[in-house]
Amino acid sequence: MKVISLVPSITEALFDLGLTENEVIGRTKFCIHPAEKVKNVQIIGGTKNLNIKRIKNLQPDVILANKEENVKDQVEELMKDFKVIVSNTETLEDNYYLLKNLGLLFNLEEKAQLFNLKIYEIFNQVKLKCKVKAAYLIWKNPYMTVGSDTFIHHVLSEFGFDNIFKNDKRYPIIELEDLKEAEVIMLSSEPFPFKENHISEIKEIYPDKKIMIVDGEAFSWYGTHIAKCEMYFKNFIAEFN
Structure with a gap:
């Protein structure tokens, strides 16, 4: 085919x-x-x-x-x-059926199921001990974040993060002043390539907040990608537990 x-x-x-x-x-x-x-x-x-x-x-x-x-x-x-x-694909359930259906389409059901099992294993084992209020930025000029109907939001929620923009939809435009409730501000490596200098810019406004660059692919690439990010997620969550 x-x-x-x-x-x-x-x-x-x-x-x-x-x-x-x-x-x-x-x-x-x-x-x-x-x-x-x-x-x-x-x-x-x-x-x-x-x-x-x-x-x-x-x-x-x-x-x-x-x-x-x-x-x-x-x-x-x-x-x-x-x-x-x-x-x-907005949720982990959507992702499960995406892989399941690809497996059916190409007669690779068993391989697809192995990836699905691995993904659920990761989310069952890697959890925050306490909820952490988070903001996840995907763009600059203007700053943009993620609402509740995005795959990134659901990944964050599965780990135990409380997205402070969960009452918004899609990718709302925000101002830095809107981040005051966040305990951690995550700057994604894609689609906008946030770097260390961008952390410094936000630190000028929020010197005491945890601000970090995160692997955008790990949080936004659905399909099989998450199954290969186990060590990344374990190390990432360990910073909070």
Whole structure:
């Protein structure tokens, strides 16, 4: 089965489940894992700027898209000619069924279930001893954070963090003054590449708060990625317990 993935984390999951470059025939420029395999797969544009003509020329059997990652009009255009499966992954339960359905689609149910079991094992074992009020920033100029209907929010909640923006939706724009309730301010390494100098900027306003750079992929890449972040999460949570 020839498949094109329009989603970086799904591309990674396909290879983790055992597909090869002979089956995954197209991916976006943001599909960077696993590096040694995706380098051999043709790029069909960005997640929100697809090269429709190039996709049509590849003639895939199935295209895998995501409600948040991809543009509705472009996905609907592809649906006219191809089988397009659109996922919407906001919770760990959604992620469970994403992997389960990929396993069913490619006859790799057992491998998919192993990843699902590993993910639930991580969240069952790695927990905060006490709730910690947290803010997770994904962008600067303007500052943006995560609301309750995002995958990042659910990952944080599973570990025991209390997202101070849980009453907001999607990715609200905020001011630094809005962070006063947070005990920890997390600066994600992606999509905005927060660095140490950005910590210093926020420290000027909140000198006593815990402010840290976090691995954006670990918190936002659904699919199989979380299953490979066990040690990262254990070390991360250990900073609070």
